[in-house]
Amino acid sequence: MATNGASNGLTFKPNGEGASIPQTDPAVYADFEKKWAGKLPSTEAQWVQRAAEVAEVLAADAAVRDRENKSPRAEVALLKYSGLLKVMGPKKYGGGGHSWSVGYKVIREVAKGDGSLGMLLGYHLLWSTTANVVGTPEQAERVANLITSNNYFVGGAVNPRDSDLTITSEGDEIVFNGVKNFNTGGVISDLTVLEGVYAGTEDHIFALVPTAQPGIQFAYNWNNIGLRLTESGSVKISNVRAPWSDALGWNPQWQKPDPAVLGIPYASLLLPTIQLVFSNFYLGITLGALTFAARYTAKHTRPWPYTPDPNPAATDEFYILAAYGNFYAHARAAEALADSAAADIAALYARYPSADLKARSQLSARERGVLAEAVAAVKVVTTDTGLRVTAGVFETTGARATAAKVGLDRFFRDVRTHTLHDPVAYKNHELGRFVLLDEVPEPTWYT
Structure with a gap:
């Protein structure tokens, strides 16, 4: 069932109910899934070359896809087939093990063919490594394993400028509620990074949650002049829960930011x-x-x-x-x-x-x-x-x-x-x- 948004009058739908939204079919890239299966690049030059191959594929019909403005489910599948989502993932979990110096070049290369997909890849790599920066080492390891081993694509409902997502505590869980005017890639993501303010404080919390759940509802309203295939529209978050242990950089026992992680x-x-x-x-x-x-x-x-x-x-x-x-x-x-x-x-x-x-x-x-x-x-x-x-x-x-x-x-x-x-x-x-x-x-x- 569709649910109405707050004061903005938008209509939101859970991800599963967005099936009627026009989207591209991953089957169009099936040949590339076979071509690249089990053939992850190794060196920096090979990763950049793989990104160039993806860019060439995307450039062939980029203008048409831009006009049609369909949800880029197929194009994200192409990124998965290519292995590019894992370029910075730890090798022990099936990733490329490369640093940001290679990640940035791969983003740039894909953007040559399609700016929207270059942006989606860039945000994915950022959200995939967020726990490395604001999380504990244990959280970073757990997140890296989850994303890299499953070849997940990560979107993000993060817009700190607006206090539009609040977080409360219920026992061992944190609960997110509110509306984000912008989220990037959420509609076609496996995981979503949520960010909001913990009630009664000025402290922000980041946590990764599965996207396919009833409490994450999209407005499907991204129809801007540029970067049209980034699915950067609005999202409503209703009682989305995560364990305190997934609050990046927070001490779950004391339910406070860990100064050794977030205070530096x-x-x-x-x-x-x-x-x-x-x-x-x-x-x-x-x-x-x-x-x-x-x-x-x-x-x-x-x-x-x-x-x-x-x-x-x-x-x-x-x-x-x-x-x-x-x-x-x-x-x-x-x-x-x-x-x-x-x-x-x-x-x-x-x-x-x-x-x-x-x-x-x-x-x-x-x-x-x-x-x-x-x-x-x-x-x-x-x-x-x-x-x-x-x-x-x-x-x-x-x-x-x-x-x-x-x-x-x-x-x-x-x-x-x-x-x-x-x-x-x-x-x-x-x-x-x-x-x-x-x-x-x-x-x-x-x-």
Whole structure:
């Protein structure tokens, strides 16, 4: 039965009752399930190549799927078949065992073919490793086993800006209730990360729960201009329960945050980690736009005839060549900056391993802040470059490239949509204080 939402007037349905919602059929990718079965990549180069193969498959009909806006059940199945969901999972549970430096490259590669799927993969990798940052070592081990061994896809109903999910305690369980205006990938997920405020406090709790339960109800209302296949619509949470032992970083006996886990700078690493996820799928979308546009120009764009010195082909036009050269230079610079920050994050996690609480406690606020500013620089550059390139390629492709059937517009719409997630102006401001005053930012839910 459908249930009505609170003041927003939305209609919510449990996941099982959303079967009537248009969705893609995993059977279309059955051949890839057979092709990749039991053939997990090993080296970094192999993982990036596998991601490139997935991107090529997704790019073939990305414009059509974007217009149809069907729930991407098949595309998430493709990610599962490819093994990409497990690139950072522990090897002992069947994962790739790689660090974020590889995870970010895989996200970027998939986003070249389809920004929505690059975003879904990025959020999945973040939620899959959340327990490593804000959980106890025991919780992190349990979560890694659960997700990697089962090849689960993880969505998230997390939006700390709004106090829209409350948590109460009933014996050995915590109970979630409320509405999240945005959740990412929940409709097509196996597990959902819930986040809310524990009643009577200002403390937040993260916990992973199975998605397929009556208390998780979706509005199926994601119909935005970009990233249309991310299922980022609203979700209603009604009496969803989890054991206190699954409250990440909390002491289940005392029902309070564990200061050795959540009371140290290490716990706030989750924020720069996901901000670099954002930048990498922005960058992937940008590089995908550049490749797509260059192929279109070479094949379809006509030279401008009304000039004293007409060229025989668009690829001979000075202004087109200069524009592509400039786009390429800025994209390469952004890529190098992103790889540098990714190496910094991977090195930091290696220096302070999540399984060692004593090591975690050694991370200083200053070291965490310097990393956050390195990530902020990437966010600024990939936002500026992404918007400039994905809009600018229309000047190098011509008026006919604006046709819906071409699909060039999806790159700009995707970048434009997510770069509004949090104001990039504040990243510029933080960087200004860092450069001029040698100040690192106080950790927030967006820094």
